[in-house]
Amino acid sequence: MLPGEESMLGAGDIHLWQVDLADERWDSGQVVLHPQERHGMDIERRRARTALRLILGHYLEYAPQHLMLIRDELGKPHLADKPLHFSLAHSNSCALIGLSRVSLGVDLEREDESLNCSRLFDWVCHARERFSLEALPLALHRAFYYRLWVAKEAYCKAIGLGLRKPMTSFWVRHFGRGRYDIVDPGEQGGYRLRYLPSLPGWTAACCSRLVAPRLNCYWATPSAQNNVLKLSA
Template sequence: MYRAASLLPLPAGDIHLWLCPHGDSGDPALDASYHALLTPQELRQKDRFHFARDRHRYLMTRVLVRTILSRYAPIAPHDWRFANGPFGRPRIDADPVIEETRGLDFNLSHTAGLIVLAIARDIELGVDVENIRRAAVLEAVDHFFAPAEARSLDALPTALQPHRFFELWTLKESYIKARGMGLQIPLDSFAFALDSPGDVGFALADPHGNASWHFQQLQPTPDHMVALCSSTDARIVCRETSPLQWERSLEVRTTRASKISPLSPIPPS
């Protein structure tokens, strides 16, 4: 069985957030090492992408998941197996289960220039990263966001609206990913209130729904915004890596976090 030099501890209540910067292409020799870690199915999936930059990003995401999971359990990167949940979310398929894989879960997001991998034990979690240098799709707000979110964004000066859009979008994506249901959850069925600096208020349209989710937002680079949703008030520990090359601890300040109590239910529109 594979044994890492030293497995990383992952205490209860911690979420490890791994940041992987990437370009549009890689070193051919290193990429060959990456290819050796993927399954035939993953290699076929990579080759379905039309553009080389998308093939490279897919390769990096799969290698990141495999190599980083091996920092927490004595399983070789190429031996990890995954199964999709009812709505397509990948989960660890550990058979036979070993102690280090019990409760271990992850969620992944990527955008131009950065891949983010969140790992925890016995915590439901979802993560989203967006490149905030791209154009904000402001016209989507009135059609897909909750009315209160649209009104709050419209009240801002025009120059501040793109930043608020990405704050809302990453938070909303992190929530639906934590729920593991994707767009089966309508984007207007829950809302965030961000008018108080540093705070994240959260409300559900269903007054009987479980609103006890916790949110944290970070901006690890000038170009990227990250939001994390978790089922408990977790401590985030950030690390940066280039798979099979290096890794290091990283201090990233939280820019927003959940208020102590959730908002009232969303009023009918």
């Protein structure tokens, strides 16, 4: 069931939509895409963008094909003249879309068991996080890497810098009972982090300035009605 008026996005809410990009039914909705979206992306990105437009159109009660998705001076995508923030991430055959009234970032990653993460820690791990890493058994290093990666990429998206922000310049701080924030000497603080429930083999996180956001999670699936692709949940 799609969120109705009683559960639509409030000031302290974050709504999270998971999308199965292996579902070929998304392809029949590509009419909602702009030409450069249809021709400048691979099939999974087109399906993710189709789902994003349908979801945004539902919340704004606006035709998804007429939404103007633009980028700011830092390259962060946003809606032109619409009071709704979004973040889109996709990995392999799954996408995650976050919606809020404040700036946010989401990320998810499919865990690769063959990944040699030891060579990547120099790129992603702050000096303070090295102490936590070195205290872990080797068998847990891969999970630690993915949790760091999704947390940091979600934060970089929230502040609009993406991967231009060096991940070693800030750190993820755990302050008890599943609560995390971002400590970044180079930016104004106040960003909180939530790790998200996800499918086995996936890691996901969401970052925003909301101290205690109300999270609502949905599965986005396509539904053809009268030869028009609709969103269902």
